[in-house]
Structures are given as C-alpha cells and as structure tokens.
Amino acid sequence: MNPITHMVISWNTAAVSPVEKRDRILITLGGMIPDIDGLSILADLVFPSGYGWFYYHKYHHYLAHNITAIIVWVLFVLLIAKRKVVTAFLSFIVFHLHLLCDIVGARGPRECDIWTIPYLSPFSSALTLSWKQQWELNGWQNFVITIIMFAIVFIISWKKGYSPLEIFSAKMDKLFVQTLRQRFTHYC
Numbered sequence: 001m002n003p004i005t006h007m008v009i010s011w012n013t014a015a016v017s018p019v020e021k022r023d024r025i026l027i028t029l030g031g032m033i034p035d036i037d038g039l040s041i042l043a044d045l046v047f048p049s050g051y052g053w054f055y056y057h058k059y060h061h062y063l064a065h066n067i068t069a070i071i072v073w074v075l076f077v078l079l080i081a082k083r084k085v086v087t088a089f090l091s092f093i094v095f096h097l098h099l100l101c102d103i104v105g106a107r108g109p110r111e112c113d114i115w116t117i118p119y120l121s122p123f124s125s126a127l128t129l130s131w132k133q134q135w136e137l138n139g140w141q142n143f144v145i146t147i148i149m150f151a152i153v154f155i156i157s158w159k160k161g162y163s164p165l166e167i168f169s170a171k172m173d174k175l176f177v178q179t180l181r182q183r184f185t186h187y188c
C-alpha cells in the first residue's frame, strides 16, 4: 500500500493507545519504516542504469521489509520512548501490519507482478512471504481502506484533540483540531 495509508493505519493504532505524543510518533514511524527502502528510487534518478527502475525494484521491499529492520527500530524505541514496553510492542505490531498490507495489496499492473517480502533478510532467504491473490497497488480495495482510515483519523482527532499533523507541526495540529471541532460541534 502507499506510505500515506501505512501512516494513517499506524497513527490510528497509536492514537487509541495509552501513550503520549512522542510515543505516538515513534509507533507511527514504526509502521512507516519498511518503506524507507523505497528511497532506492533516488538512486535510479541520480544514477540511471538504463534498465528502468533498476535499484527500486532490486531494493524496495528487500532492505527494510524484514525482521532485522524492526528489531533495530524496537531497540531504538526502547532507548527513547517514555512508555518503553507499550511503544516497542505497538511498533512491532504496526510494522507487521505494514507487511501484511503490502502482502495483500501491493501488486504491479500485471497479474504476475506480485511483491514478495523476504522476512528474514538479509540473513536468510528461507522465508519469503507472498499471496497469490495480491491486489493491485492502485486497486479499489486500497482506496476503500484509505478512506476508512481517514474517516477514523477525523473521528479520533475530533474526540481526542490531536491529529496525525502532530508529527509535523504542533501549530498545524492545533489549527486542524480547532477547525474540525468548530465545524462539527453543532452536529454532535
């Protein structure tokens, strides 16, 4: 799925958990970490190989979509989180939700373009996860999931008084929640 969908799924999970802002951000990032290997597309832009998106196809879903990446992230979370165990546990969960979402809905345009997840990479290639029914990245299923996740974002933001914008700017977050509450106060 696309990084925005992963972000809102992870933030929603963090937002309904008993953790404060910094830990919510760590959990949200935990659900986005796998796609850091998608930055390999920059290598294609800077060093074109002549074989299309060579580096992207070689390294995306390979470098950080694996158990090694989440172990490193969980260790980092244990160092800096306020509620260490809860935040590390939820980071682990949203990371795997990300992998699950990619397994079900990250296919390319052709039926055979199924993305696989080398779960034990880079130490072993023994466990490669995939699903034959994987739907297209641009499929309606991903669209529906994203809409539902954004609806939940609006409800949580309205109720709790913070939104995913807290990751980027406290000011923007406050303004968004204020606007949301003013807009919907009369109907609730």
Ligand SMILES: [Zn+2]
Pocket: 001, 034, 035, 065, 098, 102
């Ligand atoms: Zn991914």
